Amino acid sequence: MSRYPICADVTFTLQQKGVVASNHRSRTHVWLSLPLFRYLAGDPNDGILQAVNLTRFANLDNHFADPSCLDLRPGAGTKEEFASMAEAETFLRKHFILTNSREYRDYFGKKQNILDRGKMGDFHQRMGYQLLLEKRLAAETLWEDSKLDSVSGHVKGSMYRYVQAPFMEEYFAGLELRGKVVLDFGCGDGMAAEYLVNQGAEVIGIDPDRKRLARASERLGESFAPVWMDLEAADPLAVVPDRDFDLIWMSDVFLLYFYPVDSCRMPATPVELLKRLTRTLKPGGRCTFMEPHGVFWLAPWLGRDDMPYTVLTEYSSKRYSVAPNLEELAAAVAGAGLAISRIFEPKPVEGCRQADPKAYHFADNFPQWWVFELVKPS
Numbered sequence: 001m002s003r004y005p006i007c008a009d010v011t012f013t014l015q016q017k018g019v020v021a022s023n024h025r026s027r028t029h030v031w032l033s034l035p036l037f038r039y040l041a042g043d044p045n046d047g048i049l050q051a052v053n054l055t056r057f058a059n060l061d062n063h064f065a066d067p068s069c070l071d072l073r074p075g076a077g078t079k080e081e082f083a084s085m086a087e088a089e090t091f092l093r094k095h096f097i098l099t100n101s102r103e104y105r106d107y108f109g110k111k112q113n114i115l116d117r118g119k120m121g122d123f124h125q126r127m128g129y130q131l132l133l134e135k136r137l138a139a140e141t142l143w144e145d146s147k148l149d150s151v152s153g154h155v156k157g158s159m160y161r162y163v164q165a166p167f168m169e170e171y172f173a174g175l176e177l178r179g180k181v182v183l184d185f186g187c188g189d190g191m192a193a194e195y196l197v198n199q200g201a202e203v204i205g206i207d208p209d210r211k212r213l214a215r216a217s218e219r220l221g222e223s224f225a226p227v228w229m230d231l232e233a234a235d236p237l238a239v240v241p242d243r244d245f246d247l248i249w250m251s252d253v254f255l256l257y258f259y260p261v262d263s264c265r266m267p268a269t270p271v272e273l274l275k276r277l278t279r280t281l282k283p284g285g286r287c288t289f290m291e292p293h294g295v296f297w298l299a300p301w302l303g304r305d306d307m308p309y310t311v312l313t314e315y316s317s318k319r320y321s322v323a324p325n326l327e328e329l330a331a332a333v334a335g336a337g338l339a340i341s342r343i344f345e346p347k348p349v350e351g352c353r354q355a356d357p358k359a360y361h362f363a364d365n366f367p368q369w370w371v372f373e374l375v376k377p378s
Contacts, residue, residue, distance in 0.1 A: 004040050004089060007099040009313075012037070015072070020054065024300050025313045026096040026107065026120060027069040027320075029054040031077070039085055040098075049088045052077040053095060059123075060130050063292075064159030064368055066358065068300030108319045122259060123298060123322045155191065158359040159368050162352035164251075164290070167344070167371065168195050171288075177201040180246035185277060186253045190216030190224065196249070197223045204241055229267075236267035237276045245281050250289040254329065259322035270324075274336035274374075283378040287338060288371065293345070294325040296366040305358040310366055333374055344371040 009025045019037040022029045031054055032040070035047025056071035071077065082088040092098040096107070111121035114128050121129065155165045168191070178200030184193045187205030189212045196203045197220050206227045207213050213226040229239050257270045268276060278287050292298075298321050299310040315325060324332075333340060345367035352360040 003042075004092075005098050005100070006040060007096055007104065010097055011311075018050075020070075021092075021097045022068075022070060023096045024068070024311045026104075027055070027067075027300075028095045028097070029068075029070045030092065030095050030097050036082075036088055039088070040092075044085075049082040049085065050079055051082070051088065051091055052079050055095065057126065057130050059127065062157045062159075064157060064163075064297070064359075066301040066362075067298045068302065070300070120320065122318070122320055124259065126320075158352055158356040159348075159363060162348040162355065162360070163346050163363055163368060165191070166349045167290070167346035167369070168192050171344075171371070172196055172199050175199070175247065175286075177247070181243055182247045182249060183240070183243075183245045183277065185240075185248060185250045187216060187226075188212050190220055192249055192251055193220055193224055197221075201247075204243065206239065208236075231267060237273070240277060242280060246285050248277055248281060248285075248287040250287075252291060253289060254291050254324055254332075255322060258324040258328060259318060270328075270332035271335035274332060274338060278336065278338060278374075278376055281376045283376055285376050286341070287374040287376070289374075290369055290371045291329070292323045293367050293370050294321075294323045294329070297321070297323050297368050299366060301358060301362045306361050308358070308362045308365055310362075329372065333372065337377070338374040339377060340372060341375045342373040344373070345369070346371065 007023055010021050010023045012019050012021055016031060018034055019032045020029060021032055031052040033048060033050035035045050036049045036051060038045050038047070039049065054071045054077050055069050056076070057069055058065045058071075059067055080091060082091065089098060093100070096104060107118070107120050109119045111119045111125045111129070114125070114132055120126070155161045172195045177196060180201050182196050182201045182203050184196065184203055184205045187193050187207050188209070190205060193203045193205050193216060202223055202225070203220070204225045204227060205213065205216055206229050208229045208231050210228055213228060217224055217226045227239050227241065229236050254270060257266055257273060260266050267273070274287070281287060295312070295315060296310070299312055301308060302311065303309040314321060330340070346369055347367065348360050348363045352363070
């Protein structure tokens with residue numbers, strides 16, 4: 001029996017003339033030479049002890065890229081060679097392949113600040129850490145930048161192009177929107193607003209980013225009315241026009257309301273937000289929101305491209321994920337006095353199969369968004 005404390009969360013797979021040790025809870029991965037793997041298994045030998053850190057944060061440019069953090073690209077990582085098993089053990093503890101159970105449990109918590117290396121942090125914090133160190137970008141620009149080209153307005157990224165955008169287009173086309181008044185709350189560059197305008201709707205778009213509002217307004221013309229929301233105001237939601245809306249649309253809004261970046265103050269609780277926004281929604285009108293899936297978004301993409309599987313390490317207790325679960329969303333809807341009409345779990349369109357087979361098959365089996373269509377009782 002091995003005397004080395006292999007973490008119970010680690011799985012091993014044969015790969016590249018060695019073994020890849022993967023900890024999907026900490027999202028760390030290390031390639032082990034066969035002699036090192038045999039040593040861990042309790043079979044000491046005279047082979048060369050080598051390892052490669054294969055961990056790479058893959059969501060910096062695309063929030064819906066493979067989130068496993070496993071980098072299997074040719075030449076990924078730097079091969080480390082160890083003069084002793086003690087050196088190898090230090091390396092493997094650093095990457096949570098070997099663990100001290102108490103330190104390991106303590107690692108899964110919120111970062112105290114953006115440079116805190118002692119805590120894993122949630123997705124928002126990990127993203128901020130990567131932005132600060134790798135790209136030197138402002139975190140608030142990343143979400144929209146990952147889905148739309150700021151110049152052309154075209155949708156980019158497999159999941160946005162082949163799942164989110166087609167769903168929006170089909171969903172809005174199925175509604176009678178000509179001459180109707182629609183509120184697009186958190187409209188950004190106008191991705192959804194463009195489909196709404198094309199269906200003949202009058203769209204009021206609210207967003208805290210002036211530049212994105214300006215781009216949307218320039219592209220969409222008179223049918224789009226931009227409204228800037230000051231998040232520092234005493235009542236940011238006071239800017240919501242007193243209009244009788246036929247439809248209210250939100251995308252990725254609750255991603256921040258339930259688990260805000262660095263626990264910053266939000267303009268309202270999720271229940272208050274829904275109540276305020278739907279106050280002037282016409283009786284029988286719809287309020288529809290599209291959010292990253294609370295089960296499968298951020299779950300690692302594992303297995304063959306055409307036969308994927310995944311591993312879930314959390315659902316009710318969110319340590320890493322920042323997407324609300326079903327119970328939280330349902331409580332917010334009920335608290336606002338709304339009723340759920342339909343729930344959608346959009347799948348990728350066929351074009352994704354050729355453009356990105358791995359993304360296609362994973363999203364086809366494990367939805368990356370869920371969409372709640374709510375109605376205001378008459």
